[in-house]
Amino acid sequence: MPKVIPILPAESWTAVEKIHARSIHGAFARLRWAFVWLTQAIFYGVPWLTWNARQAVLFDLDAKRFYLFGAVLFPQDLIYLAALLVVSALLLFFATAVVGRVWCGFACPQTVYTSIFMWIENRFEGSHQNRKRLDQAAWGPEKLFRRGGKHTAWMVFGLWTGFTFVGYFTAIRPLTADVLNLEAGYWTTFWVLFYGLFTYLNAGLVREKVCLHMCPYGRFQGSLMDERTLNVAYDHRRGEPRRGTVDNDHRDTRDGHCIDCTLCVQVCPTGIDIRNGLQAACIGCGLCIDACDEVMTKVHAPTGLIRMASLSELHGTSDGQKPLLQRVLRTRVWVYGSLLLLVITGTVVAFSARPEVRMNVIRDRSVMARLVELGAVENVYTLQLMNASDHHKRLVVNVLPSDQVNLTRPVSLELGPAQASKVTVNVRMPAVEAMRHTGQILPIRFVVGLPEIADRHEVEEPSTFLVPK
Ligand code: SF4
Ligand code: SF4
Structure with a gap:
């Protein structure tokens, strides 16, 4: 039976300085942006879809009707919403048991909006080095322009997000007209501003602290994983002892492959050092994999010093000779997967047999x-x-x-x-x-x-x- 794995708690790590993550290109960075585009196209696009001359997805709380394309749900149908929550929870358990914090790294709104806000920050303030310099610079026209521009763009984006969110509960086309004519009601205005501010604070200012200190999922994720769960991990056996020489062709044979360049730390959005082991502060984004692969390629060493790997694989106790599918399909994965299938099937059958x-x-x-x-x-x-x-x-x-x-x-x-x-x-x-x-x-x-x-x-x-x- 695979053991539950130890994870360093988030409290064991506290950022002393403000984090200015370095930008990086690579397979994981591309995957992250693909998820940003996909999730945001859905979020911002769906309220504008029309179905039979009305908004396709609308949670009309005043009229107590939920419109979901061709279906109309009444308060009696809240059971389906409950089923949806159960499916989401089981999906999260299932994915975590197989590939660790994949939700956190790629699909969680906190991660997605932080990525977008960091991209905006990058446009106004430049690279991580420039941002650090700007932090220390005295206030002047340039700093005012760059900081002011960034915060204004963040606020506009936050308001657009708040407006879209409210558009799921109040028909978005009339809402647009009301907002443009400054005729939106008191509560509508309040919720647009509230969600706008919420997005601005969470993705712009609080960022990784939400993952580290506020998110409950980060606390219990360890109980969902075991030593065969795939995680972003540093290969200690291959990397240590770290070496001074950069060129792999001239290294001492006793040296490891890590050249201690700290690029993996510089790109980390939560500012941790993955070489210290699996940590609750790691959101599994894989950017350190991209960074280290880039370094390994430059020093002519094999890539994958940091990679998606299970602890048993890293400790040399794994069934590594088995195909990946057999390694991930184990008891807890079967249990979560079967429950998931059962609840999805039951919900789909019940929903399609729902009387009109x-x-x-x-x-x-x-x-x-x-x-x-x-x-x-x-x-x-x-x-x-x-x-x-x-x-x-x-x-x-x-x-x-x-x-x-x-x-x-x-x-x-x-x-x-x-x-x-x-x-x-x-x-x-x-x-x-x-x-x-x-x-x-x-x-x-x-x-x-x-x-x-x-x-x-x-x-x-x-x-x-x-x-x-
Ligand atoms: S350690 Fe790597 S995977 Fe974890 S959050 Fe930092 S960059 Fe992402
Ligand atoms: S990027 Fe790779 S080589 Fe550089 S410090 Fe991190 S693990 Fe070592």
């Missing part, structure tokens, strides 16, 4: 039961009907069993997309039946169907019929 018409039956408490002409009995109910589709529906209501009860008048109604309506119905039991069941509470069912398909019920809801003594 919903009904709540509420008994009229003030008129429990009443005797009407010729000894017949009537009960009164309020039916709340909801159309959870994006098209009009004409509905016919009926009550069963038809040999015992019937409606005093035919009930049919038309519901628009996502519309809900209440209708009061009187259910009557003829005198002969009422005499037979006097003093009883009988089970009945309300059924709702489409007029064109008489014998198929869209929805069915049980209730009771009271026969007085």
